[in-house]
Amino acid sequence: MTNATIVGLTVRNGLGSRRAVMLVVLPVVLVGLAITVRALVGVDADATEGVMVGLGITVILPLVALICSTSVLAAEVDDGSIVYLLAKPISRHTIVVSKYLVAATATALFIALPIMLAAAIMTGELRGAIGYAAGALLGSVAYSAIFLLLSVVTRHAVATGLVYVLIWEGLLGGLLSGVRWLSIGHWSNALAVSITDENTLPDAVSPAYAIIATVVVTVAAIYLAGDRLRSFRLTGDE
Amino acid sequence: MSELVLQQVSRWYRNVVAVNDVTMTIGPGVTGLLGPNGAGKSTLIAMMSGFLAPSSGTVTLDGTPVWRHEQLYRQIGLVPEREAAYDNLTGGQFVVANAELQGVADPNAAATRAIATVEMQPAQHRKIATYSKGMRQRIKMASALVHDPTVLLLDEPFNGMDPRQRLHLIDLLRRMGAEGRTVMFSSHILEEVEQVASHIEVMVAGRHAASGDFGAIRRLMTDRPNRYLIRTDDDRSLASQLIGDASCRGVILRSDDGLDVEVVDFGRFAVVLPQLAHSAGIRLLEVKPTDESLESVFAYLVSA
Numbered sequence: 270m271t272n273a274t275i276v277g278l279t280v281r282n283g284l285g286s287r288r289a290v291m292l293v294v295l296p297v298v299l300v301g302l303a304i305t306v307r308a309l310v311g312v313d314a315d316a317t318e319g320v321m322v323g324l325g326i327t328v329i330l331p332l333v334a335l336i337c338s339t340s341v342l343a344a345e346v347d348d349g350s351i352v353y354l355l356a357k358p359i360s361r362h363t364i365v366v367s368k369y370l371v372a373a374t375a376t377a378l379f380i381a382l383p384i385m386l387a388a389a390i391m392t393g394e395l396r397g398a399i400g401y402a403a404g405a406l407l408g409s410v411a412y413s414a415i416f417l418l419l420s421v422v423t424r425h426a427v428a429t430g431l432v433y434v435l436i437w438e439g440l441l442g443g444l445l446s447g448v449r450w451l452s453i454g455h456w457s458n459a460l461a462v463s464i465t466d467e468n469t470l471p472d473a474v475s476p477a478y479a480i481i482a483t484v485v486v487t488v489a490a491i492y493l494a495g496d497r498l499r500s501f502r503l504t505g506d507e
Numbered sequence: 508m509s510e511l512v513l514q515q516v517s518r519w520y521r522n523v524v525a526v527n528d529v530t531m532t533i534g535p536g537v538t539g540l541l542g543p544n545g546a547g548k549s550t551l552i553a554m555m556s557g558f559l560a561p562s563s564g565t566v567t568l569d570g571t572p573v574w575r576h577e578q579l580y581r582q583i584g585l586v587p588e589r590e591a592a593y594d595n596l597t598g599g600q601f602v603v604a605n606a607e608l609q610g611v612a613d614p615n616a617a618a619t620r621a622i623a624t625v626e627m628q629p630a631q632h633r634k635i636a637t638y639s640k641g642m643r644q645r646i647k648m649a650s651a652l653v654h655d656p657t658v659l660l661l662d663e664p665f666n667g668m669d670p671r672q673r674l675h676l677i678d679l680l681r682r683m684g685a686e687g688r689t690v691m692f693s694s695h696i697l698e699e700v701e702q703v704a705s706h707i708e709v710m711v712a713g714r715h716a717a718s719g720d721f722g723a724i725r726r727l728m729t730d731r732p733n734r735y736l737i738r739t740d741d742d743r744s745l746a747s748q749l750i751g752d753a754s755c756r757g758v759i760l761r762s763d764d765g766l767d768v769e770v771v772d773f774g775r776f777a778v779v780l781p782q783l784a785h786s787a788g789i790r791l792l793e794v795k796p797t798d799e800s801l802e803s804v805f806a807y808l809v810s811a
Contacts, residue, residue: 274607282595348591353650356556356585357608358578499575503558503587 272359275367283341283371291336292375295329296383303387317391321401325384326461327442327454330408331434335427337375338416341368343426355501362495365417369491373413381405388465397465404461411453411483414490421497449474456482509569509582509657509689510534511555516564518550525550527713528564533691537684539704540693546710548693549588552662555691556585568658581609584651588662590643592635598622598646599631602653609654621649625679640667648679659683661692665699677703733773738765738793739784748783767797 302324306316345351354364385402392398419433420426442452449455456479463476511533518526526547533555542548553559554566557573557580566573573579593601602621606614622631625645630638635646644664651659661680665673680703683690694700700707707724709717717724739745746758746766754775759767770776784791 272608274604278593278596278604282593349587349589350591350593352558352585352587352589353592353605354608355558355577356580356583357605358581358610359608361577499577500560501558502560503553503556 270363271367271370272363275354275359275364276371278354279341279368279371283344288336288340292333292379295333296379299325299329300383300387300390303390307390312391312393317388317397320391321384321388321461322458325387325401326404326408326457327439328434330380330384330405330457331412331430331438331454333380334372334376334409334412335416335430335434337379338372338413339420339426339430341372341375342417343420346420346424349503351501352503355498355503360495361498361501362492365421365491365495365498369413369417369494372417373409376409376413377406381409392465394465400461400464400466403464404457404459407460407479407483408453408457411456411486414487414494415453418490418494418497421494421501450478450482453483453486455479508535508687511573511658511689511691512565512567513551513555514565514567516551516554516561516566518547518554518559518562524713526554526561526710529710529715530564531708531715531718533689533708535684535687535689536706537680537690537692537704538706538708539700540691540708540710541695541697541700542693542710542716543695545712546695547713548695548710549662551710552660552691552693556583556660581654582657584654584656584659586644586647586651586659586661586664588666590640592643592647592650594636595634597632597634598627598638598642598649601635601646602631602649605650606653611654614653617653617655618649621653622646624652625649626675641669641672644668644672644676648676656688658689659691661690663694664692665694665696673699733770733776734797735768735770736765736793736795736797737768737780737791740790740792741787742766744787745784745789748787748789749780752779752783754779765793 299320302320306313306320310316342351345354355361381402384405385398388401389395389398415433416426416430419430423429437448438452438454442448442454449459455474459474459479460476462473513529513531513533516526516529517524529547529551540548540551550559554561555573557576560574568579568582571579593604596604599618599622602618603614606617606621611617622628625648627642627645627649630642635643638646644667648661648664651661664676664680668676677699680690680692684705692703701721706720707718708715709724737745742760742764746760749755749766749768750758752775754770754772755768756771757769761767780794781791783789
């Protein structure tokens with residue numbers, strides 16, 4: 270289902286772009302904030318949730334995934350070089366899965382590790398670190414697929430992705446409790462909390478639901494992206 | 508041997524028609540797709556290469572629809588107009604990657620061969636980012652040839668080439684055509700098409716305006732004035748004869764010698780000229796069309 274040449278080309282070109290700077294800046298901000306808060310207020314459950322969930326999982330995780338996913342595909346769609354991959358007798362799903370593998374791996378590296386570090390600093394516990402890292406991994410899996418789909422559906426993948434992150438995951442996810450069933454951020458959080466804390470709220474999303482929902486969304490998004498790529502239009506200048 | 512067949516193909520973008528009811532068959536040899544900018548050439552090539560669905564009609568390669576059949580790319584080599592390639596790679600790496608993606612048996616050998624064909628060996632270890640326009644065009648060409656396709660589609664391949672690169676590409680395209688490949692390239696520059704293509708398809712404003720070899724296209728236009736240079740042993744006498752006949756609209760005596768004749772009825776002129784010369788005892792030394800260049804045909808097509 271994957272093609273080594275595409276994975277190689279993607280790693281060399283997609284992640285070599287200037288956007289990669291943001292991939293370093295965002296995690297550094299998170300870890301820096303974790304160090305500052307820990308130094309100022311010590312180990313504090315509310316502060317930990319504020320930094321790890323409010324900033325880490327809700328904001329930085331989707332932004333990193335957005336940068337990674339659009340770097341591996343949207344850039345090629347933009348400049349037209351995707352045509353060299355598409356004018357080949359290769360299944361479109363193989364192309365998408367190869368791209369997805371790079372995007373999801375990069376996202377996991379650039380966000381799950383910093384989140385683990387930040388959680389370790391803030392909670393001072395291994396369990397806290399593992400819990401938030403697991404949540405971030407789950408989010409990486411789903412967000413990467415969603416943003417990869419956006420990259421082939423619209424030429425404005427970055428803008429659309431930002432609107433989705435800010436409005437759906439950020440604003441509505443905080444205001445309407447029903448959104449948690451359809452929010453990747455809430456699923457990540459549910460998995461993280463289920464590991465870090467025994468006393469989870471009874472109406473929270475169960476970790477099993479979070480994992481199943483993530484798998485369903487990921488598989489569906491990758492399938493749709495591949496199908497969409499079969500109908501890719503190379504628009505000329507006319 | 509492959510044949511691309513377009514059957515009543517139209518393509519529109521909302522209410523703008525880019526390609527209007529085009530039917531043509533592209534067989535082995537070099538075919539030039541000629542037309543001014545905006546005539547629908549790129550849209551047509553996108554449909555032939557499976558990167559655009561026809562709004563109506565069908566595009567088939569040896570009977571298989573091109574749209575959504577990625578396996579057909581085994582047979583197709585596409586050289587897109589846009590320059591973007593993988594700038595971080597060297598030319599050699601780029602061609603090898605294309606060979607791997609095509610699934611050829613020995614990607615390195617195939618890439619070496621394709622790079623030699625476009626004579627890019629000296630620059631193959633440099634990054635594509637450092638290439639000139641003409642070099643990019645050639646490395647794109649190598650990437651399209653690496654799997655030995657039977658069909659080669661090129662969108663405006665001469666853009667940005669210097670005269671030497673142009674000659675090289677002309678030679679390369681002729682060779683590809685002579686090998687029995689189905690080669691089609693688009694161009695809005697007339698001399699390019701005239702020099703390379705054995706067969707020409709003319710697009711004007713989304714319509715298929717003319718088809719055939721250069722002479723055939725030319726003969727479609729008998730109702731337009733044609734210019735001829737005629738040399739005789741008595742120019743002035745023939746001039747007076749010709750101006751008296753309805754097939755001619757104007758005759759100019761050249762200052763050196765010879766006549767410039769503007770003909771409005773080509774069929775009649777061909778019959779009348781020898782008769783007039785014979786009856787007046789004038790010897791015809793030379794009769795030569797002076798505007799038999801694609802440029803004049805094209806200008807006529809566009810203004811029509």
